[in-house]
Amino acid sequence: MPRYLVGRLAAMVGVLLLVCLFTYAVFFLLSPDPAVQVCGKNCTPERIDQIRANLGLDRPFWTQFLTFLGGLVAGRTYGEGAGAVECAAPCLGYSFQSSQSVTDMIGQRLPVSATIAVGAAVLWLLVGVVSGLVGAVKQGTWVDRVLTGLTLGGLSIPNYVLALVLQYVLVVQLQWLPFPQAVPFGEDPGRWFLNFVMPWIVLAVGYAAAYTRLTRANVIDTLQENFLRTARAKGLAPRLVWRRHALRPALTPVVTVFGMDFAGLLGGALITETVFGLNGVGKMAADSIAKNDQPVIMGVTLLAAFFVVVGNVVVDVVYTVIDPRVRVAA
Amino acid sequence: MKRHLTTTLALATTAALALGACNGGGATSGRTGAAAVDFAATPAKGGTVEVLQNADFSYLDPARGWDGGVNNFYRLVYRTLTTPAPGNAKDPNAIVPDLATGLGTPSDGGKTWTYTLKDGLAFEDGTPITSAEVKFGISRAWDPEIGIGSPYAKNVIAAPHGYAGPYRSGDLPTIETPDATTIVFHLKKPFPEFDAVVGQVNMTPFPKGSGAGDSFIKKIIASGPYKLAAYTPGSLIQLERNPKWDPATDQVRTAKPDAWRFTMGLDPATIDERLLAGQGTDANAIAGTIQASTLPRLQAPQYKDRVLRMSGICTTYMSLNTTKKPLDDVRVRQAINYAVDKAAVQNATGGTQLATIATTVVPTTVAGHKDYDLYPSPGHKGDAEAAKKLLAEAGQSQGFSMVLDIRSQPKMQKQAEAIQQSLKPIGIDVKLNVIDTSKYYETIGTRSQQHDAAITGWCPDWASSAATFIPPLFYGPTITDKGNPNLAQLDDPAINKRIDEVGAMTDLAAANRQWGELDEQVMKLAPIVPLNVEQAVYLPGRNVAGLFASPGAATGGIDFVLVGLRDPDES
Numbered sequence: 001m002p003r004y005l006v007g008r009l010a011a012m013v014g015v016l017l018l019v020c021l022f023t024y025a026v027f028f029l030l031s032p033d034p035a036v037q038v039c040g041k042n043c044t045p046e047r048i049d050q051i052r053a054n055l056g057l058d059r060p061f062w063t064q065f066l067t068f069l070g071g072l073v074a075g076r077t078y079g080e081g082a083g084a085v086e087c088a089a090p091c092l093g094y095s096f097q098s099s100q101s102v103t104d105m106i107g108q109r110l111p112v113s114a115t116i117a118v119g120a121a122v123l124w125l126l127v128g129v130v131s132g133l134v135g136a137v138k139q140g141t142w143v144d145r146v147l148t149g150l151t152l153g154g155l156s157i158p159n160y161v162l163a164l165v166l167q168y169v170l171v172v173q174l175q176w177l178p179f180p181q182a183v184p185f186g187e188d189p190g191r192w193f194l195n196f197v198m199p200w201i202v203l204a205v206g207y208a209a210a211y212t213r214l215t216r217a218n219v220i221d222t223l224q225e226n227f228l229r230t231a232r233a234k235g236l237a238p239r240l241v242w243r244r245h246a247l248r249p250a251l252t253p254v255v256t257v258f259g260m261d262f263a264g265l266l267g268g269a270l271i272t273e274t275v276f277g278l279n280g281v282g283k284m285a286a287d288s289i290a291k292n293d294q295p296v297i298m299g300v301t302l303l304a305a306f307f308v309v310v311g312n313v314v315v316d317v318v319y320t321v322i323d324p325r326v327r328v329a330a
Numbered sequence: 331m332k333r334h335l336t337t338t339l340a341l342a343t344t345a346a347l348a349l350g351a352c353n354g355g356g357a358t359s360g361r362t363g364a365a366a367v368d369f370a371a372t373p374a375k376g377g378t379v380e381v382l383q384n385a386d387f388s389y390l391d392p393a394r395g396w397d398g399g400v401n402n403f404y405r406l407v408y409r410t411l412t413t414p415a416p417g418n419a420k421d422p423n424a425i426v427p428d429l430a431t432g433l434g435t436p437s438d439g440g441k442t443w444t445y446t447l448k449d450g451l452a453f454e455d456g457t458p459i460t461s462a463e464v465k466f467g468i469s470r471a472w473d474p475e476i477g478i479g480s481p482y483a484k485n486v487i488a489a490p491h492g493y494a495g496p497y498r499s500g501d502l503p504t505i506e507t508p509d510a511t512t513i514v515f516h517l518k519k520p521f522p523e524f525d526a527v528v529g530q531v532n533m534t535p536f537p538k539g540s541g542a543g544d545s546f547i548k549k550i551i552a553s554g555p556y557k558l559a560a561y562t563p564g565s566l567i568q569l570e571r572n573p574k575w576d577p578a579t580d581q582v583r584t585a586k587p588d589a590w591r592f593t594m595g596l597d598p599a600t601i602d603e604r605l606l607a608g609q610g611t612d613a614n615a616i617a618g619t620i621q622a623s624t625l626p627r628l629q630a631p632q633y634k635d636r637v638l639r640m641s642g643i644c645t646t647y648m649s650l651n652t653t654k655k656p657l658d659d660v661r662v663r664q665a666i667n668y669a670v671d672k673a674a675v676q677n678a679t680g681g682t683q684l685a686t687i688a689t690t691v692v693p694t695t696v697a698g699h700k701d702y703d704l705y706p707s708p709g710h711k712g713d714a715e716a717a718k719k720l721l722a723e724a725g726q727s728q729g730f731s732m733v734l735d736i737r738s739q740p741k742m743q744k745q746a747e748a749i750q751q752s753l754k755p756i757g758i759d760v761k762l763n764v765i766d767t768s769k770y771y772e773t774i775g776t777r778s779q780q781h782d783a784a785i786t787g788w789c790p791d792w793a794s795s796a797a798t799f800i801p802p803l804f805y806g807p808t809i810t811d812k813g814n815p816n817l818a819q820l821d822d823p824a825i826n827k828r829i830d831e832v833g834a835m836t837d838l839a840a841a842n843r844q845w846g847e848l849d850e851q852v853m854k855l856a857p858i859v860p861l862n863v864e865q866a867v868y869l870p871g872r873n874v875a876g877l878f879a880s881p882g883a884a885t886g887g888i889d890f891v892l893v894g895l896r897d898p899d900e901s
Contacts, residue, residue, distance in 0.1 A: 033772065036772045045810070045811075045812050045813065047474075047478075048812075048813075050474050051478075054474065054475055084543065085543045085544050094544075097388070098386065098388065098389065098547075098563060098564075099389065099394070099544060099547050100547060100548075100563045100564075104563075105563060105564070108562055108563070108564075108565070109564075164599075167600070167603070168603075171603075171607075172603060172606075172607050175609065178609075178610075179600060179603070179604050179612075181593070182565070274597060275597055275600070276597070276600070277595055277596035277597045277600050277601075278595075279562075279564050279565040279594075279595040283595060284564065287385075287564070287595075291768070292768040
């Protein structure tokens with residue numbers, strides 16, 4: 001097990017390095033000159049050269065890339081003398097648009113994205129897995145058919161449409177909820193809940209529908225397995241058959257998918273955040289892409305990659321716990 | 331597959347947001363006739379004004395930031411020697427004294443300017459504001475990393491060769507401070523409008539030694555009526571009263587509200603919804619211009635009286651590259667001026683509510699504007715006959731094709747299509763060259779990369795004269811290979827000479843009349859086709875008053891320094 005973990009961690013670092021290199025190369029090769037963007041109105045060629053030198057853009061690709069990696073691991077200093085700016089590790093550089101530290105920007109916005117992701121995940125897991133199970137048990141009945149219809153609906157509504165409809169009905173017309181704002185939990189738990197509940201619902205609907213189908217299909221498949229027939233034939237109580245033998249293998253794929261989905265969401269729920277004006281990592285990604293703010297795009301990309309890679313490892317480890325068949329020989 | 335779709339949708343949403351951000355800046359005077367809501371009412375003291383925004387301000391540091399949006403914000407927290415007059419002034423385009431007791435006194439043939447500071451000025455930390463702090467703040471403009479805002483200090487005030495700001499090069503000897511209230515500037519050459527230069531936002535005073543590196547990125551030192559109470563970049567700015575600000579020293583800011591809250595990062599459509607609904611504290615809210623898609627809803631009776639329009643100070647125009655054939659022939663350029671259907675372009679911009687048609691270079695909202703139309707047509711729909719006649723005279727009756735550079739932005743694409751349509755009947759085949767928004771100005775400002783024509787806009791750096799409107803666009807000697815604003819590449823000896831002469835006039839009122847004449851003289855050469863001037867449509871909360879336009883401080887939009895609440899206790 002430890003050797004397995006070390007191997008996985010090494011592979012994880014490798015993947016992150018590759019993502020780094022790839023993202024950096026894409027922006028290096030494809031994007032317009034950031035010095036010109038920083039320069040703005042009334043820009044002179046001398047000032048462009050000056051900015052290029054300050055940002056290190058006049059140096060070769062590999063030098064820039066290694067400096068970036070160095071900053072990530074050990075921090076770096078921009079400029080020199082009285083104007084020097086210390087950027088502590090993990091240094092992701094400074095926004096070309098606002099000169100804010102990218103690490104700080106992410107730090108400020110991650111709690112918002114995490115709140116949205118966790119709340120939505122709880123919601124969709126509860127709704128998705130329960131209705132999937134109900135659908136499987138009541139297979140073929142009207143209950144199952146209603147659930148199938150709802151999931152189709154849930155999957156087919158684009159979430160920005162749902163967001164705007166919900167906002168119009170719940171906020172503008174009924175005035176049950178406020179226009180969502182990122183109120184911290186510590187400030188006022190009640191207002192926190194009221195402000196986040198709509199984003200949670202919007203984000204969870206699509207996932208809940210997908211999880212319903214996934215759970216239902218897996219459970220139905222599992223119920224037809226030989227070992228379940230054996231268990232039933234042995235005369236085991238139906239409740240025990242379900243709990244001990246059916247649910248575990250049926251839900252393993254759900255865990256895998258959940259790990260990936262949730263990890264992906266920690267990197268920002270782009271549409272939900274943008275529509276509701278919640279300043280999370282996803283909205284930051286959208287804004288930075290619109291403004292071509294490379295250091296921020298880099299930072300968000302790396303963050304998202306980090307969560308997905310870590311999520312993957314976690315899923316694999318959890319897998320070994322819940323599914324004896326994939327346990328690695330130590 | 332789902333992931334891919336998500337990304338595509340996200341990008342589409344993002345593009346819409348970027349558009350929204352652009353609209354936010356633009357916008358003169360809100361005279362909406364007999365409105366039931368008195369926007370100009372004097373607000374009461376107290377309360378919190380809410381500002382809903384899509385994008386954060388560029389920088390809190392005035393040496394770094396310099397655009398219509400942030401300049402307006404700066405006036406709440408910073409003061410300068412002079413500043414644009416408040417929006418309710420008799421002449422809102424004028425430059426008036428702020429920290430100084432009066433406008434500057436020129437001497438030495440206009441190369442030396444002297445200002446005297448008022449008494450009782452202090453920063454939020456209690457440090458008195460003397461001539462030394464004013465000088466220190468201004469010298470930050472020379473710092474290569476910090477001084478990225480307004481270029482006027484560096485361009486106009488003399489400085490030793492290689493001077494790089496107070497943190498690297500120390501004292502700036504060309505600004506003298508003989509005593510605590512006197513400050514003397516030595517210029518490179520006479521600059522009659524120096525009062526407008528010291529009103530630039532990067533002329534803000536700061537305590538000596540402060541503001542090095544990135545220290546003003548998140549914190550500031552206020553000299554105006556408000557100071558920073560909280561700042562979450564991209565999300566929230568809260569301002570509270572600066573008790574060290576003495577209202578007796580300030581004739582510009584009324585500072586009625588106790589606090590300001592800027593909520594940023596909101597979707598433009600959501601902002602409109604909140605303004606329409608006006609629930610809770612949104613009754614105390616103002617925002618940028620309404621989205622074009624929300625406009626029809628404003629026709630409803632409950633909103634009609636709440637709509638406030640202000641016209642911008644920027645002209646949207648199509649430049650005609652005078653170095654390319656056959657656009658080098660003035661008759662061809664005049665023909666295009668006749669032929670373009672400006673009404674269709676206005677429609678493409680969002681209709682009569684969001685834009686007014688332009689026939690001059692300098693818009694009505696900027697001093698130096700002269701009313702004329704050299705290329706008239708009924709309803710501004712274009713005069714194809716007059717155009718054809720001119721083309722025939724130029725030997726171009728068989729027609730030609732030309733390339734029009736445009737930004738990859740829906741509004742500009744629609745404008746370009748309207749132009750394309752209106753030039754087709756006179757035999758000009760317009761090909762559109764769509765350039766990515768982020769590379770647009772760089773591309774068209776590079777002489778070797780620009781094509782025959784381009785759609786762009788120009789906003790003056792101050793509204794008290796046309797000196798930052800006509801010269802950058804039409805002065806031949808300053809044409810550069812890169813970053814060139816003279817897109818027509820007009821280099822006409824007569825125009826150049828007049829620009830030199832009018833720019834040197836010390837009687838600014840007389841100069842403004844001359845700028846108007848020069849505007850018309852330029853348009854006789856037809857280097858551009860003025861298209862329109864965008865207007866902002868606001869829907870201020872019911873409880874907000876003191877709404878005046880400021881051409882100088884807010885590019886024609888709502889002047890923050892006069893805004894307040896009718897009834898601070900209501901919410």
